[in-house]
Amino acid sequence: MRTLLYARFSSHLQNSKSIADQVALLTARCEREGWQIVDIYTDHAISGAAGIDEGQRPGLAALLDRLSRRDIDQVFAESTDRLARHEGDAFTIRERIAFFGARLYTANDGEVDDIKGTIKGLFDSRFRKELGAKVKRGQHGTVSDGRAPAGKAYGYAIANRLTPDGKLLRGLRTIDPDQAVIVRRIFSEYAAGISPRAIAHRLNNQGITGPSGGHWRSSTIAGDRQRQNGMLQNELYRGVLVFNRTSKLRDPVTRKTLIKPNPESLWQRHDVPELRIISDDLWAAVQAKRQRYATHTPQDARRPKRPLSGLTVCGTCGGAWIVLNRNYTGCGSRKDGSTCDNSARVRIDRLEARVLGGLEEQLLQPELVSAFVAEFHRERATLLKAATRQRSGMESELKKVETQIARLVEAIMDPELDLAEVRDRLTAAKARQLELRQTLSAIEDPRVVTLHPNLAEDYRKRWANLRSAMATQEGLTEIVPHLRAMIDRITISPPAEPKGEAQIEIVGKLAEILGFATGKPIQDECTIAVERVRGIEPL
The missing domain is CATH 1.10.287 (Helix Hairpins)
Structure with missing residues (x-):
């Protein structure tokens, strides 16, 4: 019997040795039964509820694709929960295995039919949810005992120890004297009026290693106001352990884990005076300063969203290219205190003008259009055939x-x-x-892309109308989504020559550009990578 083996472990439940153990168990069973092992597929440190697509569980996706050859008799796993811990996924996997003429067989349950699979799928999914609730409950108990439920904040060292009965007592922390000095310095400098960015610069210039072993960043120090993270908001430094600030949610479509801030009424606090690093007076001074800086000026409140926000990246370090002040943009990582060498700054109006000019004049070249259309038809034909x-x-x-x-x-x-x-x-x-x-x-309805001979001229006429509309705030608000849809990425690199302008490379989405030119959207799932084309520099 031609067999495909599948093994998986979740980082929350097992360690990496689990894969080898599962494969060994399955291989031994195949040898006893005389089953031929055609291939082995694995997923490492991935939840059984992560989904079944290639980007979610590549090993499982490859197994399902291999089944399409219809020369496999069975899929063999240790148990149904290795294949899925989500009812919908379990049903889809069983259906696809059956569609390709194979059976699902597990070491724990034997052949899995529809009835057994449905029941097991429900129990596997319920186990995952109940386990999450039990973990949360256990963490509440850990905090009540004055122990950290997870992670290690900068300024502390792990102090786990064995209990008299030989069990490892986890979550114990002790103050790291050297790091505690840095913590007090950060709080004192911020209270004195020094910004998190300047503090990060100073620490990096002095060669002081950051919490993750790399460079210090202002976000590490200041954190996020909504999620209440970052060093300046960590109450552990004043001797209070806080738990349940956030909850994890899984998007039912993308299966990505999202972090949702909890109301402060749900937070759990526990005094741990032995872990205090800073005084209450210093903590109060820092929080007062943070609250004062949180107030926005009327000018900031009225400032419109920039058309290119979130699309620009640094060509040196790959970090975000951000607005530095009212007039200039620059590398966000460099501003944040990293050692990025890209010191170029580009005026906001000049950046927008150069990008708009590139879209208008350079991204609709005939050879690019022809290549896109040919590749579009080829890729779509391949997908439709399958x-x-x-x-x-x-x-x-x-x-x-x-x-x-x-x-x-x-x-x-x-x-x-x-x-x-x-x-x-x-x-x-x-x-x-x-x-x-x-x-x-x-x-x-197989789609065919046809282009008018006067496409380029129509495109530029539409651009003229777009520029006119952007002259007003109302028009800008309406046009910005269409403009952003045509841009995949804008990379800004240092000037090629001293005192020259920064180099700007535009990666456009040609499918969206053609849709704008023709007035008929042709965006399609077939154009994932094909649609991206590069602008020519200098603009």
Whole structure:
């Protein structure tokens, strides 16, 4: 029996040896049964609820792709929870395995059919949620004992020890004398009126290593006001251990983990006077200074959002290129205290003018348009060919998903069910329904890109109208989203010659540019990398 092996470990539950242990167990079973191992796929330190796409779980995605050759008899894993800890993913994985003519087999449960798979999928998902709740509860107990639930703040050293019965007592901390001096210095200098950026510069220039072993950054010192992190907001330095400031949420579509600040009423505080580094007076002075700096001037409150905000990066260090003051932009990492060598500064109006000029004159060259259109058609044909082969399977899955949605809608009215869980499953099912409908629609309607001979002239006329609209605040607000959609990245590098202008490279999204020129959007999932083209310098 031709077999694919799959093993996974989560960084929250196991260590890296778990992969080798799982593979050894599966291999031994295959040898006893006489099963032929065709290939082995693994995912390291990835949650079983992370998703099944290549960017989420590359090992599992590669396994499912290998099945498409239809020459595999079974997928073999230690247990169903190695494949998924999410009901929707578990269902999709089983369905795809069956679609390609293979079976799912686990060392713990044998062959996994629809009934067994559904039950196991629900239990695997519930275990993940219950485990998270138990971990949170355990952390609350840890804080109540005066121990840190996770992490080690700058200024402290780990002081874990064995209990009389031989168990390791974790979460104990002690003050690091050398780092404590730096902590007091940072608080004292800030209270004296020195900015976090200037403090970071001083520490870096003196060769003092930052908390992560690298350079100091102003964000490390000041932190984020909403999430209440950063050294100047860490109450542990005044002898108070704070827990539950944030919660982790998982986006049901992207599966990315998001950090949500909790209301201060949910925070848990515990006095740990033995870990105090600064006095209450110094803490109060720093918080008063922070509160005073938090007030924005009327000019700042009225300042419109810049059209290029978030699109510009430093060509030397790759960091964000930010607004330094009312007139100039520069490397954010350099301003933040890092050792980036890019000292170039570009006037805001000059930067916007050069980027707009590049989009208007240089990113619609005939050879770029021809290359894009040819690649667009080639890539789309490849994807549609693959999708057509899977059409019947997608139509079958769409019917099941629609049936699932109908049942979930009815389940919302059941007072005994967990409404939040039903809502999450309904959201995921609707997202899958939309994805399937869009794919099937694309198979029915293969898109062809045709361009008018006067495309370049039409493009420049539209640009003239765009520039006129940008002259007013109302027009600027309306036009900015369209402008930003045409830009993938703007890289700013030091001048090629002394006293010259900074070098600016524009990476544009040609699909969006063509859509703007024709008035008909052609943005498509097929144009992920093909659409990006580079501007020519100097502008």
